[in-house]
Amino acid sequence: MVCMQATFMYGAGDVRVENVPDSVVKLPTDALVRVTASCICGSDLWPYATMPHGAGPARMGHEFVGIVEDTGSQVTTVKKGDLVVAPWLISDGTCEFCKEGLYASCVHGSMWDLQPDEGGQAEAVRVPFADGTLVRIPAGADPALLPSLLTLSDVFGTGHHAAVSGGVTAGSTVAVIGDGAVGLLAVLSARRLGAERIILMGRHKARTDLGREFGATDVVADRGAEGIEAVRALTGGHGTPIVLEAVGTRTAYDQAVGVVRGGGTISRVGVPQYEEAPVGIGSLFFRGVRLTGGAAPTRAYIDELLPEVLDGSLQPGKVFDVTTNLAGVPAGYRDMADRKSLKVLVAG
Amino acid sequence: MVCMQATFMYGAGDVRVENVPDSVVKLPTDALVRVTASCICGSDLWPYATMPHGAGPARMGHEFVGIVEDTGSQVTTVKKGDLVVAPWLISDGTCEFCKEGLYASCVHGSMWDLQPDEGGQAEAVRVPFADGTLVRIPAGADPALLPSLLTLSDVFGTGHHAAVSGGVTAGSTVAVIGDGAVGLLAVLSARRLGAERIILMGRHKARTDLGREFGATDVVADRGAEGIEAVRALTGGHGTPIVLEAVGTRTAYDQAVGVVRGGGTISRVGVPQYEEAPVGIGSLFFRGVRLTGGAAPTRAYIDELLPEVLDGSLQPGKVFDVTTNLAGVPAGYRDMADRKSLKVLVAG
Incomplete structure (x- = not known):
């Protein structure tokens, strides 16, 4: 043998x-x-x-x-x-x-x-x-x-899946959660599909610098309530109509719910490290937020x-x-x- | 006064x-x-x-x-x-x-x-x-x-919102969960948008009869695992690409997850009586199921x-x-x- x-x-x-x-x-x-x-x-x-x-x-x-x-x-x-x-x-x-x-x-x-x-x-x-x-x-x-x-x-197909499932199109405003390889390629994919404003949420400068090279127009290093506040401040107070979640933790999910604009879409491609998450009146339902994405x-x-x-x-x-x-x-x-x-x- | x-x-x-x-x-x-x-x-x-x-x-x-x-x-x-x-x-x-x-x-x-x-x-x-x-x-x-x-x-606008958010179009195959007024009007709305196959899940005959009048092609009275099995049996084993959830209980949500086809859409308009629900690998993520709808x-x-x-x-x-x-x-x-x-x- x-x-x-x-x-x-x-x-x-x-x-x-x-x-x-x-x-x-x-x-x-x-x-x-x-x-x-x-x-x-x-x-x-x-x-x-x-x-x-x-x-x-x-x-x-x-x-x-x-x-x-x-x-x-x-x-x-x-x-x-x-x-x-x-x-x-x-x-x-x-x-x-x-x-x-x-x-x-x-x-x-x-x-x-x-x-x-x-x-x-x-x-x-x-x-x-x-x-x-x-x-x-x-x-x-x-x-x-x-x-x-x-x-x-x-990773590229997964980033692209995030952007496609999120409905990114010419002129879109998008937040990308996560500066790992998938998040960075979600940035590249969103830019490729014509997104005009791409806010990358990440705190590792070498990575977010590559994110800027890939097309991110803004970088938010804050997390949690401060991160949500920072994205809202960049978007007239309401958050982004499209959020690409490329991490997979409950924290990242909660961040996505926090930064998405009413009527918007959260597209998840980070493999969820949780099974249950908030989807009811207090999170997705009343504001008409879609949850999409999944295994690419x-x-x-x-x-x-x-x-x-x-x-x-x-x-x-x-x-x-x-x-x-x-x-x-x-x-x-x-x-x-x-x-x-x-x-x-x-x-x- | x-x-x-x-x-x-x-x-x-x-x-x-x-x-x-x-x-x-x-x-x-x-x-x-x-x-x-x-x-x-x-x-x-x-x-x-x-x-x-x-x-x-x-x-x-x-x-x-x-x-x-x-x-x-x-x-x-x-x-x-x-x-x-x-x-x-x-x-x-x-x-x-x-x-x-x-x-x-x-x-x-x-x-x-x-x-x-x-x-x-x-x-x-x-x-x-x-x-x-x-x-x-x-x-x-x-x-x-x-x-x-x-x-x-x-109720009619809410049923219509379910159908629109679910992406119902000419030729769609749809399951509607719930034979209340919203569920029945989701049937009417799906039919109006051209759905070809509409499976109404409900067990009150007077209501499901009205559902048939509104356009339901099939009625499934079973619930739980039996209900899921019945819908799958009607759809070649895989469930329906679109599920309109018009109840709002966790049981109805679980039913929706059970009957939706891989790559499909669950459109919820029943006001959720729960905040957390399964959305991870075992429910929505791996099969690429979208969750949409919300307050109409x-x-x-x-x-x-x-x-x-x-x-x-x-x-x-x-x-x-x-x-x-x-x-x-x-x-x-x-x-x-x-x-x-x-x-x-x-x-x-």
């Missing part, structure tokens, strides 16, 4: 890179992808903070680009040698939901995070439903574009976003401030958890 | 009609309206069930049509003798929110229910911001249309709905199954609370 390296989480704070059997094609609809680049997600930090020891080990990584090395007999859309992006969701590509672009509801869908023997933070990955899951990148793409292409697997069907957006990545007019890959290799993954988790790194790219 | 009769709630189960000083114009923007017809709202039944004795007495009634009897010096859009509809919300008609049709966020807005000395279940009402609040009905309307005109104040800006819809009421092509007034007078209001509350009456009209 040949071996390769892959990342496991054993419990909070305990990430290890270990030898595992080589991933191989098992089903006719599989592809085997040799990973060129993967990364660590903000959502990986939740189990890194809270996963009980004994619940693991779990294979990690749900964002990667790579080269197809082998395909099952039924795979038709990608072939050996193709550069591909793998969205964070596995989807069959043929069910009624996939046909509507609702990949998160795919009847055969799953998450990389739920695959016991596969994960993106590894040397190679067996990709189920390769035709439905993978997206081929046109041949000849500049290797310098790899970081930006990698963001199409999750990033595959649905790749066709739209890819050309501007390939021609360099968008550079979402700037969210990667550290590049490491598989051996450096445990340190990458630690540095992202300590907020020393914004987002870590893992070169294959 | 001249006297008139008005309705007070003293506490749960204790509604009284008492003499009060005549309502009169006080401010230059007021109008005095002599009530032709008012009614009891499903939302009046919440305090009727739960209001602590000692918290009252509260003036009641937020839906009425009537004849303008006097106007303040600044009122320009209605005049003595006009037949008018009063929406359930008072709004100034001039602020930035009113201009966008977001009457529930009016900066000077209020609810009739919060007026200490006025209410629709009375002989006459002082109407603040008369130009912004009242809508004039064209002269010569057939008196037989009064019940249907009265529904424009709240019914005034915004009157212009659109009025012509079809005036020409008789829509008959939302069929939700009134009992007509009484002010003396009969306490019995009307009791019969609605006991579900003997669907909705009680109070003739002035």
